Amino acid sequence: xxxxxxxxxxxxxxxxxxxxxxxxxxxxxxxxxxxxxxxxxxxxxxxxxxxxxxxxxxxxxxxxxxxxxxxxxxxxxxxxxxxxxxxxxxxxxxxxxxxxxxxxxxxxxxxxxxxxxxxxxxxxxxxxxxxxxxxxxxxxxxxxxxxxxxxxxxxxxxxxxxxxxxxxxxxxxxxxxxxxxxxxxxxxxxxxxxxxxxxxxx
Amino acid sequence: xxxxxxxxxxxxxxxxxxxxxxxxxxxxxxxxxxxxxxxxxxxxxxxxxxxxxxxxxxxxxxxxxxxxxxxxxxxxxxxxxxxxxxxxxxxxxxxxxxxxxxxxxxxxxxxxxxxxxxxxxxxxxxxxxxxxxxxxxxxxxxxxxxxxxxxxxxxxxxxxxxxxxxxxxxxxxxxxxxxxxxxxxxxxxxxxxxxxxxxxxxxx
Numbered sequence: 212x213x214x215x216x217x218x219x220x221x222x223x224x225x226x227x228x229x230x231x232x233x234x235x236x237x238x239x240x241x242x243x244x245x246x247x248x249x250x251x252x253x254x255x256x257x258x259x260x261x262x263x264x265x266x267x268x269x270x271x272x273x274x275x276x277x278x279x280x281x282x283x284x285x286x287x288x289x290x291x292x293x294x295x296x297x298x299x300x301x302x303x304x305x306x307x308x309x310x311x312x313x314x315x316x317x318x319x320x321x322x323x324x325x326x327x328x329x330x331x332x333x334x335x336x337x338x339x340x341x342x343x344x345x346x347x348x349x350x351x352x353x354x355x356x357x358x359x360x361x362x363x364x365x366x367x368x369x370x371x372x373x374x375x376x377x378x379x380x381x382x383x384x385x386x387x388x389x390x391x392x393x394x395x396x397x398x399x400x401x402x403x404x405x406x407x408x409x410x411x412x413x
Numbered sequence: 414x415x416x417x418x419x420x421x422x423x424x425x426x427x428x429x430x431x432x433x434x435x436x437x438x439x440x441x442x443x444x445x446x447x448x449x450x451x452x453x454x455x456x457x458x459x460x461x462x463x464x465x466x467x468x469x470x471x472x473x474x475x476x477x478x479x480x481x482x483x484x485x486x487x488x489x490x491x492x493x494x495x496x497x498x499x500x501x502x503x504x505x506x507x508x509x510x511x512x513x514x515x516x517x518x519x520x521x522x523x524x525x526x527x528x529x530x531x532x533x534x535x536x537x538x539x540x541x542x543x544x545x546x547x548x549x550x551x552x553x554x555x556x557x558x559x560x561x562x563x564x565x566x567x568x569x570x571x572x573x574x575x576x577x578x579x580x581x582x583x584x585x586x587x588x589x590x591x592x593x594x595x596x597x598x599x600x601x602x603x604x605x606x607x608x609x610x611x612x613x614x615x616x617x
Contacts, residue, residue, distance in 0.1 A: 229490070246481070260436050269484050276489065339467075346468035361426035366466040367473070371436035372428075387427035398461050 212370040219288035226279040238272050243295045244289075244367050251363045252300040256295055258307055267299045271291055274299075285376060289368035294378045297360075343402075347399035358393030426458070433462055549576045549586035550609050551596055559604035566604035571595035586611065 217240070225233035249264035256263075274295065275281075278307040282291050357379065364375045372390070378381045418426075418565070425444060431437045432445045448455040551573060555564055568574060568587070573595045578585030589595030592610055599605045 234485070238485060239478050242478045242481055243476040246476055247469055247473045265481055265484075268481055269488065272481075272485055274489050276485075342464060343468040343471055346464050347472060350465070350468075362465055363469065364460070365430050365434065366469045369434040370436060372431050373436075387430075390425050390430050394461050394465070395457065397465065401461075402462075412475060 219292075220282070220284060223279040223282055226276060234272065234276050237275070238245065241289075241292060242268050244374060245292065246368055248293055248296055248363055249300050251350060251359055252297060253304065253357075254359075255347070255356065256304045258303065261313060262302075263303050263307075267303055270299045271296050287370075287374060290374045290377060293364060293368065293370075297378060345401045345404045346397070349397050349404060352400055353393065353396055355389070355393070355396070357381075358389045358396065361389040362397065364394045365390060426455070429455070429458060430462060433459060433466075547587060549611050550589050550592040551587040551599070552584050552607075552609050553587055553599055553605045554582070554584040554607040555604055556606045563602075563604045567599055567604045570602065571598035573599070 217236070219237065219241075222233040222237045226237070236392075246264050246268045249267040252259050253260045253263055253267075273294070273380065275292075286294075350359055350362065353362075360379065361375055364370050364378060365372075372383050372386050375390075376386045379386065425441070425448070428437055428441050429445060432442055437445065445455075451461055559567075571587075571589060571594070572591065573587040573589035576586045576588045580586070587595070596608055596610060599608045
């Protein structure tokens with residue numbers, strides 16, 4: 212067995228010639244980022260975030276397998292891939308979201324409450340783990356989904372403001388503002404979260 | 414956060430994400446690096462962004478792609494829409510239906526072909542409606558040994574032309590300017606076996 216290339220463009224070329232191992236390599240390398248991004252995209256939609264994010268991830272790579280040469284190299288592969296994931300997630304929200312929005316309140320904290328019940332607690336966890344947990348919770352709680360998406364795209368694949376603007380189809384100035392206010396809101400949320408957790412466990 | 418921020422300082426601060434991701438231009442990068450070194454508020458802001466990156470990277474790293482990959486393989490193995498239709502049609506239970514349909518189609522085509530061939534048997538020559546038949550004055554039976562050139566020369570010499578024929582008895586009806594002279598000429602030509610005058614009223 213020959214070694215597979217790691218360059219996405221080379222993997223896509225191999226996929227175009229029917230090499231399924233290239234698809235596997237691409238999936239292993241990129242699907243975790245797509246799944247995290249999809250989960251954050253779907254939060255607040257009222258959908259089963261984990262299940263639908265997994266479905267979106269598989270959808271994305273299935274679509275790439277069917278037409279790998281749709282990627283023309285005009286933007287970075289990560290930008291293109293996350294745009295595809297974003298569109299699939301939006302499709303899922305449109306397909307199921309309206310129906311579910313009537314059944315489940317958008318700001319439902321049920322998932323977070325369920326997680327809190329299984330949390331080992333700050334005392335048992337290391338500080339970095341606790342901080343990571345807080346960041347994720349607060350990202351999910353951000354009321355402005357565009358701020359959440361901007362921060363996620365920035366962090367998940369080191370995208371530039373220009374890349375994020377391309378994905379969101381928005382001016383760069385708007386993206387800068389979203390990133391700025393997003394991290395202010397996130398910081399306030401994390402400070403509140405630590406204050407609550409400190410009060411609960413302290 | 415309540416304090417007013419200088420617009421230029423604000424614009425520079427909005428470039429912090431690009432700086433941290435390595436996308437800031439060199440001149441901007443040096444200015445931001447200086448701020449990060451000397452301004453604790455800037456450093457804290459960069460730390461928050463670093464926390465977001467660390468949290469998401471850790472979350473991505475904790476995900477096992479095996480289940481998703483297995484689901485993807487299942488999808489790839491699932492046949493497409495047209496293949497599923499073909500497979501459904503190819504079921505043994507549907508074979509009699511398919512054979513009956515094909516046989517019916519063949520029988521229908523055969524019946525249509527037979528219907529088209531049948532009228533050909535009933536074809537008949539008919540006079541052109543409204544056309545006036547030329548009068549014939551002579552009836553001639555050419556010798557079977559006479560060539561076309563000899564017949565044409567005899568007709569020219571007799572100043573006669575064929576009006577109809579061959580008739581069932583292999584004779585031809587001719588129209589001649591001077592029937593008696595033409596009859597004599599034809600008999601003398603040696604190409605006519607039998608030649609006779611035709612009464613215009615009894616001509617066919």
